[in-house]
Amino acid sequence: MQQKKGYVSFVLHAHLPFIHHPESDDYLEETWLFEAISETYIPLLLNFQKLVEEKVDFRITMSMTPPLLSMLDNKLLQRKYIKYLKRLIELSEKEIKRTAGDEKLNSLSKYYYERYSNDLHIFKDVYNCNIIQGFKHFQDLGVLEIITCGATHGYFPILYVNEKTVKAQIAVGVQTYEKYFGRKPRGIWLPECGYVPEADKYLKEFGIEYIITETHGILYADPTPLYGTFAPIVSPEGVVAFGRDLESSRQVWSSINGYPGDFNYREFYRDIGYEADYDYIKPYIAHNGVRVHTGIKYYRITGKTEFKDYYNIQWAKDSAEKQAGHFLDSRNAQIENLSNYMENPPIILCPYDAELYGHWWYEGPYWLYILFKKIYYDDCNFKLITPSEYIDKYPEMQVCSPCRSSWGANGYSEVWLNPTNDYVHRHLHVAGDRMCELAYLFPNAKGLKKKALNQCARELLLAQSSDWLFIITNGTMVDYAKKRIKDHIGRFTKLYYQIKNDKIDEEFLKDISKKDCIFPDIDYMLYY
Amino acid sequence: MPRKTKDSENKEIEVKNIKAKRGSKSTTAKETASTEKLAKTKSKKKSTSVASKTKTATTKKTSSTKKVSASKKGTEKEPKVAKSKKTTTVKKSNVKKKTTAKKTSTKKIDIVEYYDLPYRYNQTIVKVLAQTPTSLFIYWDISDEDRENYKKNYGENFFETTKPVLKIYNETMNYEFEIEINDFANSWYLHVNDSKCNYKIELGRRPINLQNKIPVDYIYISSSNKIESPNDKILINKLEHMVYFRNVKTQTTTSKSIANLSFMRNMGKIYNIYDLYKKIYKDEDIEEINNPSSRFF
Numbered sequence: 001m002q003q004k005k006g007y008v009s010f011v012l013h014a015h016l017p018f019i020h021h022p023e024s025d026d027y028l029e030e031t032w033l034f035e036a037i038s039e040t041y042i043p044l045l046l047n048f049q050k051l052v053e054e055k056v057d058f059r060i061t062m063s064m065t066p067p068l069l070s071m072l073d074n075k076l077l078q079r080k081y082i083k084y085l086k087r088l089i090e091l092s093e094k095e096i097k098r099t100a101g102d103e104k105l106n107s108l109s110k111y112y113y114e115r116y117s118n119d120l121h122i123f124k125d126v127y128n129c130n131i132i133q134g135f136k137h138f139q140d141l142g143v144l145e146i147i148t149c150g151a152t153h154g155y156f157p158i159l160y161v162n163e164k165t166v167k168a169q170i171a172v173g174v175q176t177y178e179k180y181f182g183r184k185p186r187g188i189w190l191p192e193c194g195y196v197p198e199a200d201k202y203l204k205e206f207g208i209e210y211i212i213t214e215t216h217g218i219l220y221a222d223p224t225p226l227y228g229t230f231a232p233i234v235s236p237e238g239v240v241a242f243g244r245d246l247e248s249s250r251q252v253w254s255s256i257n258g259y260p261g262d263f264n265y266r267e268f269y270r271d272i273g274y275e276a277d278y279d280y281i282k283p284y285i286a287h288n289g290v291r292v293h294t295g296i297k298y299y300r301i302t303g304k305t306e307f308k309d310y311y312n313i314q315w316a317k318d319s320a321e322k323q324a325g326h327f328l329d330s331r332n333a334q335i336e337n338l339s340n341y342m343e344n345p346p347i348i349l350c351p352y353d354a355e356l357y358g359h360w361w362y363e364g365p366y367w368l369y370i371l372f373k374k375i376y377y378d379d380c381n382f383k384l385i386t387p388s389e390y391i392d393k394y395p396e397m398q399v400c401s402p403c404r405s406s407w408g409a410n411g412y413s414e415v416w417l418n419p420t421n422d423y424v425h426r427h428l429h430v431a432g433d434r435m436c437e438l439a440y441l442f443p444n445a446k447g448l449k450k451k452a453l454n455q456c457a458r459e460l461l462l463a464q465s466s467d468w469l470f471i472i473t474n475g476t477m478v479d480y481a482k483k484r485i486k487d488h489i490g491r492f493t494k495l496y497y498q499i500k501n502d503k504i505d506e507e508f509l510k511d512i513s514k515k516d517c518i519f520p521d522i523d524y525m526l527y528y
Numbered sequence: 529m530p531r532k533t534k535d536s537e538n539k540e541i542e543v544k545n546i547k548a549k550r551g552s553k554s555t556t557a558k559e560t561a562s563t564e565k566l567a568k569t570k571s572k573k574k575s576t577s578v579a580s581k582t583k584t585a586t587t588k589k590t591s592s593t594k595k596v597s598a599s600k601k602g603t604e605k606e607p608k609v610a611k612s613k614k615t616t617t618v619k620k621s622n623v624k625k626k627t628t629a630k631k632t633s634t635k636k637i638d639i640v641e642y643y644d645l646p647y648r649y650n651q652t653i654v655k656v657l658a659q660t661p662t663s664l665f666i667y668w669d670i671s672d673e674d675r676e677n678y679k680k681n682y683g684e685n686f687f688e689t690t691k692p693v694l695k696i697y698n699e700t701m702n703y704e705f706e707i708e709i710n711d712f713a714n715s716w717y718l719h720v721n722d723s724k725c726n727y728k729i730e731l732g733r734r735p736i737n738l739q740n741k742i743p744v745d746y747i748y749i750s751s752s753n754k755i756e757s758p759n760d761k762i763l764i765n766k767l768e769h770m771v772y773f774r775n776v777k778t779q780t781t782t783s784k785s786i787a788n789l790s791f792m793r794n795m796g797k798i799y800n801i802y803d804l805y806k807k808i809y810k811d812e813d814i815e816e817i818n819n820p821s822s823r824f825f
Contacts, residue, residue, distance in 0.1 A: 223768065397773060399772040490641070491643070
């Protein structure tokens, strides 16, 4: 075995915006959660379990955002997920019959039937419908470190015009984490990696030790960090910052030779939801008859061609294993080189969206599993580590102010502030100011007024989700995102006047409290 | 994201598709597969290209052409919420024969909600945000009350005889400049030359014609919040001889001379690594390095 000269730290950011519509079954956006559970969260849990059973010593870090936790904990959404799975199981049963004449297709249909049946078993029987327990289990075992995020993924570089709104994002993020994991988070995933130094004091106030930044959050820090992104830095206020490594990110993300583009991997865009006979598939697509993804996909990427080959599970696994080997070799070389120039062993930080693994890159969770096994068993000069463990081992670090940055295109705020979505910001700012005004006017309210004030805080937080701005920039599902902004600002504004005029409409408050039921324990005095 | 072509024509088409889609009205469906995919994978790239195209100009007006006039029409209204209360009232009959009155049944209240964003908040305000290290986004409004006061002080035609300007103060480098805006806009993107500087914006007005009745050549209206524009380069030249290290467990700080510890040599090697990356990846779109986020949408 080689001497260990450095560390690799995987950080998966698991996030979905809060989508909860008790009023209707027609919101397809709710299926984002269901797809993520089946394709990403359960596969990750299953692979962690396999690693633990095989006694592989591994480390991984995940941020689980408060909206995601709230949805995973929501009874209605849990029931809807079971319904979603049952429909998929029914469809894959039908598929087994339909594809009886084609051996290859038929075996894939059976694979989906088994997979979705197993999801149902895992979800209901193993985790009692709440997979947060699963993640908590691995955190308690010490192989997974879970960190928190801003309450609703509000983008700090826009919100900090009113610092109390940033403080509330952090406070509620920490409180939600404590509720589900029974301890305080040591780290936070800044929403969109959006860093502003103004947030540091609040991060410290709520006990956050470290943040993750984009590469130039470190490289453009002041003064220049001696070790680039290969060692954390500490801000003057005392927040430790780890920066994303370029080379390893690239290997996973590159459009040209990134791992997920392997020709043996499953083709995301060929789904029977779009391809099967309309009358046959109709019960399994959108209520309004629009074709959507079902999750049953039979083809592999094959190549730069429209003529796709059937997916072959074994071939896909072979590719994942080959690529895991490549990743391991690359990190070995990188660390070998770097360790010559550093006092402490280098840390290579690899942050990704969790949903890349499994949802977009179907084989991603398996790739991680193989990679972690290789790191443990193969000849390798590094170990896996969590940021917290690195801080504990090497607490001395250079004092630098990280650079204001994000992980969006071009590294600053263009994704969340551009001519397509800039009309939103004044509303977010005014609502933030008004929330503080309400807290100031009606401190320590009781009864109905308190309920209304707390609901105001929920509406404000939901309006602040960076997701709506992102979707508007992105160009798909725009109407939904715009509606969400209007709804939350609208509900907030209506309540704001009702509270100020002392005319709270109880039925209205009840109705929106049911819809926007995130953060049941929130205290509006955060804005005081 | 993987699995995408780099064909710039495709990009153009995609942008068109997206534009076309924006007009469409499906709030629920995930829509068609292919365009959605492209949009997902390239979304962030697209957004910036929109913004950066216009970056060459010193100033650029936002798409917003809503007129901020002195009229009171546009002030904020409380959002409307329609309520339909479905109740069947008790049928009371005077006829004695009908002794069994129907039971009152109150159906659950359905609250039908529809909201529009308030057009404006009727407050005098200037706010600035940094979009990039060298582009600032500024929005503003003047309350009806303040408008009336200006008219009282400077004449009924105050807003017709003056033009709005923004004064940009760079407090770090201690200089200021001014740009003329117009009353058809309520926000503006502004190019600034210096990253990593503190900026403050002031909204004011200047008489269009000095011969008119307004006795001063500048009328202050409001000031913005202060911001620092982000840094956009490695500050290696700013490095002092001493750097500071802190032990985050014990909070002890030590200074180290980078000359003594051959840090500079090693640091050069580390930063050469980044140069090397740039060379390796020079054929690829550099944006992708900063664009790892995928998402469901």
